[in-house]
Amino acid sequence: MSDLSEKAHLLHGKMLESPSSTLFSQEELQKLLHISKPVELLNLAQELMNKKLVKLVKQDGDLKFQAVSAMEATKITQMTDDEAMVYSYIEASGREGIWTKTIKAKTNLHQHVVVRCLKALENQRYIKSIKSVKHPTRKIYMLYNLQPSIEVTGGPWFTDSELDTEFIDSLLTVIWRFAASKTYPSAFQPPSANTNPMQASYPTNHTGFVNLDAIMEFITSNKITNIDLALNDIRSLCDVLVYDDKLELISQTTDTYKATWQSVLEAGYGRAYRDEGNEGLISKSVRKALDNQPYSIFEHYAVIAENEDESDVVYMDAWTHD
Amino acid sequence: MDGEIPEASKTQSPKSYLYTSITRTHLGEVASLIVSCLMSYGQLTAHDIGHRAKIPVKKVKSALVSLIQLNCVFYWRDDSSKQVFYSFNEAGILVFLHSGDIISHIKSSYGEDCAEIIQNILMNGHIRVEDYINNIEDEEQKLEKQTLFFRLFTDRWLVRLQPFNYHPIDDIWNKLYQETLKNTPRTSTTSEVKRVAEAREKTKAKFTDLMESGQSAKDLYNTQDGIKRLNPNLVITFNLSRFQKHLRTTALVSLAKSRVGILSSRIYESALRLVEAASPDLKHPFLQISGLINDPEEARFFINSLENKLVDEKKIVFNVRDLGRLLPADLDLRNSILTHNFLKPNSINNNKSKKRAVPALSDDEEDRPPAKKIKSEPGEEDDSLSRNGNGPEDMDDGDHHLANGNGYISSLTDNSDSHSVSLIQHHLKLLSSGSGTQFLIEITPGTFTVPFASLLKQLKKYNFETLVKTTLGVHSFRVLRCLKSLKIGDEKTISNSVLLKEKTVRNELYKLVKANFLEIQEVPRSADRAASKTFYLFRHKEESSYDFLNNSLIFSMGEILTNIQNFREDHKILLEKCEREDVKGHEEELLLEFELKTLKALQNRQVNNSARFNRIKTLFEIYSL
Numbered sequence: 001m002s003d004l005s006e007k008a009h010l011l012h013g014k015m016l017e018s019p020s021s022t023l024f025s026q027e028e029l030q031k032l033l034h035i036s037k038p039v040e041l042l043n044l045a046q047e048l049m050n051k052k053l054v055k056l057v058k059q060d061g062d063l064k065f066q067a068v069s070a071m072e073a074t075k076i077t078q079m080t081d082d083e084a085m086v087y088s089y090i091e092a093s094g095r096e097g098i099w100t101k102t103i104k105a106k107t108n109l110h111q112h113v114v115v116r117c118l119k120a121l122e123n124q125r126y127i128k129s130i131k132s133v134k135h136p137t138r139k140i141y142m143l144y145n146l147q148p149s150i151e152v153t154g155g156p157w158f159t160d161s162e163l164d165t166e167f168i169d170s171l172l173t174v175i176w177r178f179a180a181s182k183t184y185p186s187a188f189q190p191p192s193a194n195t196n197p198m199q200a201s202y203p204t205n206h207t208g209f210v211n212l213d214a215i216m217e218f219i220t221s222n223k224i225t226n227i228d229l230a231l232n233d234i235r236s237l238c239d240v241l242v243y244d245d246k247l248e249l250i251s252q253t254t255d256t257y258k259a260t261w262q263s264v265l266e267a268g269y270g271r272a273y274r275d276e277g278n279e280g281l282i283s284k285s286v287r288k289a290l291d292n293q294p295y296s297i298f299e300h301y302a303v304i305a306e307n308e309d310e311s312d313v314v315y316m317d318a319w320t321h322d
Numbered sequence: 323m324d325g326e327i328p329e330a331s332k333t334q335s336p337k338s339y340l341y342t343s344i345t346r347t348h349l350g351e352v353a354s355l356i357v358s359c360l361m362s363y364g365q366l367t368a369h370d371i372g373h374r375a376k377i378p379v380k381k382v383k384s385a386l387v388s389l390i391q392l393n394c395v396f397y398w399r400d401d402s403s404k405q406v407f408y409s410f411n412e413a414g415i416l417v418f419l420h421s422g423d424i425i426s427h428i429k430s431s432y433g434e435d436c437a438e439i440i441q442n443i444l445m446n447g448h449i450r451v452e453d454y455i456n457n458i459e460d461e462e463q464k465l466e467k468q469t470l471f472f473r474l475f476t477d478r479w480l481v482r483l484q485p486f487n488y489h490p491i492d493d494i495w496n497k498l499y500q501e502t503l504k505n506t507p508r509t510s511t512t513s514e515v516k517r518v519a520e521a522r523e524k525t526k527a528k529f530t531d532l533m534e535s536g537q538s539a540k541d542l543y544n545t546q547d548g549i550k551r552l553n554p555n556l557v558i559t560f561n562l563s564r565f566q567k568h569l570r571t572t573a574l575v576s577l578a579k580s581r582v583g584i585l586s587s588r589i590y591e592s593a594l595r596l597v598e599a600a601s602p603d604l605k606h607p608f609l610q611i612s613g614l615i616n617d618p619e620e621a622r623f624f625i626n627s628l629e630n631k632l633v634d635e636k637k638i639v640f641n642v643r644d645l646g647r648l649l650p651a652d653l654d655l656r657n658s659i660l661t662h663n664f665l666k667p668n669s670i671n672n673n674k675s676k677k678r679a680v681p682a683l684s685d686d687e688e689d690r691p692p693a694k695k696i697k698s699e700p701g702e703e704d705d706s707l708s709r710n711g712n713g714p715e716d717m718d719d720g721d722h723h724l725a726n727g728n729g730y731i732s733s734l735t736d737n738s739d740s741h742s743v744s745l746i747q748h749h750l751k752l753l754s755s756g757s758g759t760q761f762l763i764e765i766t767p768g769t770f771t772v773p774f775a776s777l778l779k780q781l782k783k784y785n786f787e788t789l790v791k792t793t794l795g796v797h798s799f800r801v802l803r804c805l806k807s808l809k810i811g812d813e814k815t816i817s818n819s820v821l822l823k824e825k826t827v828r829n830e831l832y833k834l835v836k837a838n839f840l841e842i843q844e845v846p847r848s849a850d851r852a853a854s855k856t857f858y859l860f861r862h863k864e865e866s867s868y869d870f871l872n873n874s875l876i877f878s879m880g881e882i883l884t885n886i887q888n889f890r891e892d893h894k895i896l897l898e899k900c901e902r903e904d905v906k907g908h909e910e911e912l913l914l915e916f917e918l919k920t921l922k923a924l925q926n927r928q929v930n931n932s933a934r935f936n937r938i939k940t941l942f943e944i945y946s947l
Contacts, residue, residue, distance in 0.1 A: 163823045186660065196658035199583035203659050204751040240821050243803040244796065245787070248758040260757070262580045285652040295937050296576035297785055300792045312885060312931055314938075316793055317837060319336055319877035 007033065008047045012054070015067035023057055023064035052076045075126065082109060086117040090127050090141050095149040097130055097142035131161040156227045168237070171225065175237055176246045178218050179210045180259035180267075187270035197273040197281040211256040212238070266301050331358035332880070336873045338362065339880035341415045345394070347883065348418050352377060352385045357394065360410040365398070365490075367405050392447040393417065393559065396490040401497075409490050413562050417444060419939070424565050428479065436470050440479065443560050448483045452554035468551045475542075475552055478599050483559040484536050494532070495611045499525045526608070533607060566604045569943045570778070571595065574761070577781055581757045585658050586749045590761060592648045593640060593750070594772065600637040602628050602774055604947055625775050633771050641769045642747050655745040759784075778947055782868055785944050789871070794833050797822060801830045802839065802862060810843070810861040831860060838870045872945040875938050882935045886928055893924055 004012075014032045015024060024032075026041065035041050045065065048054040052073040055066045068076075076084050085107050090098055104114050118141060121127045128144045133154030142148065157163055181188055183202070186195040202208070210218075212234050219229065238257055241247040246263040250256045264270045273281045274290070282290075293299075315321070331342040331354075338361045346354035355375045360366060363374065368386060372379040386408060389395040394414030398407045417424070421444050429437035443449050451471055458464050474480045486494060503521040508514075544553050552558075571594040579587035594601075606628060608614055615621050632638045739745075750770055753761040759780045762770045791799035797820075804820045805811055811819075817827040834840045845857040890897060896917055899905055905912050913921070 157821060163821070165821075165823065168821045194657055195660065196585065196654065196656060198654075199585040199658050200660050201583055201586070201658065201752055201756065203748050204754075204756050206660075236819070236821065239819060240800065243800045243807070243820060245799070245803065251755070251758070260581065261583055265580065283652050283654070286654075289650075289652070294572050294576070295940050296573075296579070297788050297792065297941060298576055298580035300788065312927065312934075314878040314881045314885075314934065316789075316871075316874055316878065318881055319874045320838070 004051065004053075005044070005047060008044045011044055012048055012067060015054070015065070016069065018067075020069075021066070023059055023066050025062060025064055029065060079121075080117075082107075082113055083117045083120055085109070086114060087121055087126060090121075091143055093142060095142065095146050095152070097132065097140040097148060097152055099135075100139045100141065103141070133158055133161045136161055156229055156233055167225075167227075168240075171219075171237055172241060172244075172246075174219070174224055175215055175234075176241055176259060176263065178215060179241075179247055179257055180264055180269075182208060182210050182214075183259040184261065184264050184270060187264050191272050191278060191281055197278070198286075199270075209250060209256050209258045211253075262298060265299075268301070328358065330362065334362050336877035336880065340876045340883070341410075341412075343880050343883040343887070344415055344418050347887065349385075349388070349392075349394075352381055353389055353394075356382060356385055356389065357410060357415075360395065360408060365407040365409045367407055371408065389414070390488065393487075396488060398489050398493045411490075414447070417560060417562055420562075420565060420569075424560070427565070427568060428474075432470075432474070435466070436474055439467070439470060439474065440560060443480070443558070448557055448559035450555065450557050451552050455554065471552050471558075472550070475558065478561055478564045480558045481561040481564075482536060482542065483557045486532060487559075491607055491610055492612055495525065495529060495614070498528050498532070502528065522614075529607070563603050563605075564599070566943075566947070567598050567601050570601075570604065570774075570947055571598055573781055573785075573940075573944050573947070574777060577759070577784055578753060578761050580784075581759050582752050582761070583658075585653070585655060586752050586756075588653055589645070589649065589655075589746060589749045590753055592650070593645055593762070593770070596640045596644060596648060597638040597772060600632065601772070602632055602638070622775075629773070629775055633765070638774075639765065639769055639771045642743055642750065643768075645750075646741055646743055646746055649741055649746070654740040655742070655749070656740050659745060659748045781944060781947070783864070785941060786864075786868065786871065789941065790834075790837075790839065794830075794837065797826060798830045798833055801827060802834060805840070805860055805862055810859050812857060812859050816860070835860075839867045841866075868945050872942065875942045875945065879935055879938050879942065882931050882938070886931050889924070889927060893920060896920060897924075 011029065011033055015022075015029075018024075026038065029045070030036070030038070030041055033041075033044075045054060049056070053068050053070065055068055057064045057066050076087065079087060086103055086109070089103055089106055092098075100114065100118065103109075103118075104111060107114065109117075118127070122129065122141075125144050127141050130140050130142055130148050130152060132138060132140050132148075132152045134151065140152070154161060154163075157168055159167065184200070186192070186200040191197045212231055215234050215238070216229070216231060219225065219234070235255065238247060238255070242249060242257075244263075245260055247257040248260050250258055261270070272278055279287070332339045338358060341361065342354045342358045345357045355377060356371055359371055359375045363370070366374065368382050369379055371377070371386075372382045375382070386395060386397075390397060392414045394411055396409045396411045398409070399405070400407060424444065425437050425441050428440045439454075442454070451468075454471075455464050455467055458467060471480070499521065502525045503518070506517055506521045506524070508517060512520075542553055542556065543550050545551075571591065574594060575587050575591045578590045582590075602625075606624070608624065609621060615624055629638075747768070750762060751764070754764050754770065759777075760773060761777065763773050764770050787799060787803065790802055800820050800822070801816060804816055808815065808819065813824060813827055813831065816831070817824045820827065822830075831840065835842060840860050840862055843859040843861065844851075845859060846852075847855045847857060899913070899917075900909060900921065909918065909921070
């Protein structure tokens with residue numbers, strides 16, 4: 001830095017004043033320093049280039065200049081030429097990262113050299129190796145201080161590039177429970193006098209069902225997860241719940257959901273009037289009528305599994321197998 | 323001479339397997355051989371049946387008489403060859419299949435005496451009213467029975483049996499059609515296509531006339547001593563289609579129960595019963611005639627037109643007031659519709675106010691928005707409420723609440739009357755728009771109709787999906803429903819939308835494909851169609867899946883019947899011993915201890931298997947609707 005000419009120093013300083021990734025054309029640089037002759041600029045640029053304080057970048061066929069901070073420059077000057085070349089490609093790949101094979105192809109270096117360079121750079125904590133969800137087997141490198149992009153990590157559902165089903169399932173349960181309590185509040189409480197034990201629904205003009213914002217708010221305010229979720233992520237969770245027939249979209253709305261009654265029943269709620277000790281809630285004749293209901297597959301949860309005689313079991317696919 | 327029932331009856335089609343099994347248990351080996359034979363060959367003469375089934379013609383003929391009597395076989399005399407052809411009639415067997423349920427349903431809704439009549443008719447296939455009545459000695463009882471007959475007849479559980487009911491519908495149609503075609507002149511100005519279409523339209527009218535002939539009041543009833551009763555000369559039989567409507571009601575009520583709630587479903591049940599007798603037939607004869615309506619689009623259009631006609635004629639339309647009178651007495655609707663503030667037990671106005679009753683809505687008021695905002699206050703005992711019978715007398719108090727500004731709009735719920743019109747109205751609204759399934763359509767404020775055709779689709783869909791959930795697991799269920807919403811998709815898209823690992827998705831897809839619920843579409847990406855490069859897409863087609871499922875269910879039912887038959891066969895000696903005159907009624911004394919034990923085990927096993935059979939039957943009913 002010290003042996004830099006005053007003018008070059010000034011140019012570098014002015015270039016750094018703009019945001020870090022600004023690209024300057026030759027004319028812009030001339031304007032910065034009010035230089036009229038290109039030759040003069042050329043000398044300054046060459047000087048900065050030698051000190052690695054400026055990078056040449058090609059954009060739309062034109063050569064552009066980009067300032068490099070002094071710290072970065074010392075970093076690069078300390079590297080060998082090979083290392084610097086590998087580093088420049090990794091830097092160029094940004095948050096996507098770059099595959100070792102691509103580095104090899106682009107630098108035209110021998111495999112051993114590349115590996116050695118990568119090792120050196122990694123030891124100095126200039127770069128890091130990451131795992132990609134899309135290509136789990138590839139070794140991908142990116143700058144140490146960058147966060148991998150969503151395409152690489154797969155978004156919030158992936159932990160160490162594996163789909164975190166436990167995390168998803170627990171979120172699904174939380175969201176369903178939240179939506180269900182907004183749809184059938186009484187189902188989750190002990191039977192009380194001011195609600196009918198058999199069914200207590202909101203009227204059709206009720207509007208207090210949950211939408212994406214409400215779910216988001218619920219998740220953030222209760223600190224259910226420390227992972228940042230976008231509205232779109234919540235929507236995909238709701239979609240899954242719709243596939244599970246646990247939520248349904250209310251018609252003529254966007255993103256407003258209510259829990260399905262079947263899901264409440266399957267989760268074991270909403271049937272308190274059938275429990276022992278609650279016989280007083282419904283009259284005897286109703287109870288009798290309930291006991292004499294025809295079989296319905298929707299009440300599969302209420303059917304007691306019997307101990308089967310193996311030879312008596314029939315299978316649904318018997319027709320295709322016998 | 324009785325030949326073994328051939329293996330072919332089991333393998334040719336699941337229906338054949340089930341129907342021959344049923345016939346065997348109810349009517350014996352010969353009958354089931356004939357049924358199996360008719361199912362595989364279509365139409366046969368008595369002689370041919372004897373030849374194919376290797377039974378003497380005499381035996382065939384005597385068996386055919388009872389089969390025809392029980393509506394299990396059609397006959398048709400061919401005009402040109404003067405031969406009589408026999409073919410299989412499903413209706414009779416279906417009546418056997420449902421007989422237990424039919425009788426118990428009639429017993430529960432019409433009482434023992436009606437059930438007895440129905441049982442006798444089921445046993446005999448058909449009956450002349452006079453013959454039945456004349457068997458009764460007591461004059462008073464005779465009159466009583468006649469009224470019962472009349473009642474069952476007007477509710478369409480019994481229908482008049484006419485000669486054409488014994489003929490295959492295709493043959494009747496064909497005969498009429500050929501006649502009409504002959505009588506439609508060929509002219510040079512009209513094309514042949516037009517002529518055929520014209521003849522077809524004419525035949526349709528003729529056919530409908532024939533089907534409706536003999537149904538006029540003059541033919542059916544006579545009035546004696548001022549009492550309208552059934553014409554004693556009438557030959558009547560059980561109306562299977564009426565029972566199928568009842569089955570449809572039951573299935574829809576179960577669906578409503580799972581989607582909306584139990585109280586709404588009970589209201590729905592009453593509503594469906596109100597329109598059940600007039601509801602559209604499950605199968606219109608035109609749809610049964612082969613080659614008449616081929617295009618599925620046309621068939622759908624035809625079914626919808628039938629339904630619209632019934633709506634226009636106000637046959638399947640009901641209003642809230644009609645319904646209110648029919649609700650079961652034990653149905654308690656109080657507090658079943660939540661008001662917004664029910665969860666705040668000690669709200670600002672914690673005075674001992676009562677829930678206010680809203681004056682019953684009159685017709686012109688029903689559609690208004692909840693303008694009168696009456697606040698209902700929780701924390702009150704229901705019982706005390708109803709006992710107090712607090713009515714609208716303290717209305718002014720309600721206004722006071724409003725003035726406090728705390729009151730959330732409580733919709734017009736009247737919680738003092740367990741059958742209040744406004745509560746019923748709310749439940750009907752829930753049924754029509756409270757869930758993803760539209761159980762009812764509100765055509766004008768307070769009047770509703772049932773969209774049967776579209777509901778059947780939903781019914782099948784939900785039953786199918788639930789079956790997938792219970793047999794293949796929740797993940798399969800999720801994948802299937804996701805695929806339905808995507809219409810078509812590959813493994814990757816599916817796994818991204820269902821948030822399951824690709825490996826899991828692949829397993830689930832395999833299960834679904836194996837069960838024949840999904841189709842695979844191959845999208846080759848190289849000229850040699852290399853499997854490694856090929857892309858596979860999956861899709862679900864409802865109709866074919868349902869057909870396949872129905873066949874599987876029918877087959878399983880056949881399996882259970884065979885199983886029951888087999889283990890009874892294994893203990894034939896013991897069972898025969900119990901049937902002996904001297905043993906009957908004295909089993910405890912005459913049978914050894916282990917024999918009694920086996921007998922009990924056998925009985926349990928049979929009951930278990932019958933229960934299983936009945937459960938499969940409930941699903942089978944839905945897919946035969």
